[in-house]
Amino acid sequence: MDEKGRRCSNGLSSEDEMDLRRGPWTVDEDLTLINYIATHGEGRWNTLALSAGLKRTGKSCRLRWLNYLRPDVRRGNITLQEQLLILELHSRWGNRWSKIAQYLPGRTDNEIKNYWRTRVQKHAKQLKCDVNSKQFKDTMRYLWMPRLVERIQAAAAASDTTTVVAAAASPVTNNNAYTYGNNLNNNNNFEVHNDSGKMGLTPSVMKNEFVGSQSYTPENSSTVASSSDSFGTDYYSVPVSSNNTTNPANYYQPSQISYLDCITSPSGLFPQGLDFQSMEPNNPWNMQNGDSSDNFWNVETMLFLEQQLMNDNM
C-alpha cells in the first residue's frame, strides 16, 4: 500500500503534514505525551497525537512512548544475562527482535537490534566473517556463550557472599527529576518535575539525567543495570575447568543443557532470583561504566579466534 499522498495513512492531510515535526523529541513534547497518556491512556496513536496537540505522527508518538518514555523501559547497559539471552534467542529466531525483546523485560526491540548491530556485528567484522556464517555462530555458541555462563555463575557465586549496597551507590545524581507516578495502572498519575529549570533534552542528557528518580531507582526497579558489553575481558584465556582447556568447543556441546534452562525458568524473564544488578562484579549501579568489550578483544583473543576459525575451515 502506498502511503505517500494518502490522507488515511496517518490521519493527516498533506497540509497537516507540512507542520509535522521530525527528529529528536523536545522536553515539552515528552511531557505533553506523558501527561496525555497518563490521563487518557495509550493507543489510537494518530488520534492521540492530534488530541494531545503534538505535531508528530502517531507512529512517532508510539515509538517515543514505547522505546523511551514508558516507565518500565530498562535503561543502561546490557547485562551479562541479557547478552547471553540475546545470543541464545537470536541463534534460535534470527532477527526477530520483537520476539527476542519479549524475553528481556523492559528492553525494547530497538535496543536489542542496536545492540546486535553495534556489538555483535562489530565483532563478526573484526573476525572477518559474516555474522550469519556458521563459523561465527559456532564461535558464539562454543566460546562466547559458555564464557558468559561462566561469568554469570562466577558473579552469582560472588553475590552470595557479598552484600550489594546498591541503593547507596545509586547513580542518579541528576537535578532534573522526572518523577513519574510510576504506575500507569494506578490512575496514571504522572508527575513531572523540573527542579533545575534547565531541561535541554539532548540524547546524552536523556541518558544520564532523564532517568527518573522514581522510575529507575534501585528501590523500585530492576532496571538500572550496568554491564559492559561482555564479550568482555579475557574471554578465552580463562579455562572453565580442567578438562576443557584445549578445544574451545569443549566449553559447551550442543547436546548439553540450554542456556535458557540454565538461567531462566520456562516462564522466562529471569524469575529465579537472578538479579541483574547483583550479577555484575563491579559497581553494579554505575551507569557510567565504560564499555570493556574492546578490552575483551585484545590481540591474543583475536589471534586465537582467527586460529579457531582457520581450523574450522580445514
Add this chain to the structure above:
DNA sequence: AATTTGGGCAACCGCTAGACA
C-alpha cells in the same frame, strides 16, 4: 587546537497483518 573518523543510539521509513466498517 582543529579536524576527521567511528561508535552508539534515537528516530524514521517501508512494509505487512489484522480489525473493522
Add this chain to the structure above:
DNA sequence: ATGTCTAGCGGTTGCCCAAAT
C-alpha cells in the same frame, strides 16, 4: 469483498559525541 485505519516489525538513516589523528 473491499477499502481504510491502526499497530507492529525489521531495516536504515542521521545525529551526537568521544577518540584518534
